[in-house]
Amino acid sequence: MSHHWPGILVVALLACLLFSTAIQAQDFREGYVITNNGDSITGLVSYSAGNKNLARCTFKATRKSDVVYYSPAEVESYGFVGDKKFISVQHSDEAIPEEKVFVRVFAEGPLNLFRYGDLYLIRKDIITVVPVPFSLWISQSPPI
Numbered sequence: 673m674s675h676h677w678p679g680i681l682v683v684a685l686l687a688c689l690l691f692s693t694a695i696q697a698q699d700f701r702e703g704y705v706i707t708n709n710g711d712s713i714t715g716l717v718s719y720s721a722g723n724k725n726l727a728r729c730t731f732k733a734t735r736k737s738d739v740v741y742y743s744p745a746e747v748e749s750y751g752f753v754g755d756k757k758f759i760s761v762q763h764s765d766e767a768i769p770e771e772k773v774f775v776r777v778f779a780e781g782p783l784n785l786f787r788y789g790d791l792y793l794i795r796k797d798i799i800t801v802v803p804v805p806f807s808l809w810i811s812q813s814p815p816i
Contacts, residue, residue: 702753
């Protein structure tokens with residue numbers, strides 16, 4: 673039995689190395705996290721394509737710091753300096769499986785526009801899912 677230990681040790685070391693390399697290969701950019709009590713933490717946030725940023729926020733205080741993962745229940749919002757912003761929202765729409773999720777902010781004001789995956793959401797007092805048309809033509813002048 674003892675002759676299997678060197679092989680197991682090599683496999684474990686390779687797994688650790690691959691995991692470490694995968695974490696380092698992430699695209700971390702200058703960003704921030706706003707905690708549920710309103711504190712702002714600046715650092716580096718993983719800039720992911722697709723819907724990965726909707727499930728969790730991957731944060732590092734510095735390039736050499738350990739990664740910290742935040743769920744939508746743990747923080748109010750997060751974002752990238754001069755770029756995307758995500759907020760944590762509570763909802764009751766059956767099209768979204770989780771109770772609290774991160775949504776990407778497109779516009780904030782009296783009427784807010786968010787996106788969650790392929791769904792667009794509007795919030796004035798409550799969040800409403802807006803069906804996305806295949807195309808929509810908006811013009812300020814009448815067609816010729």
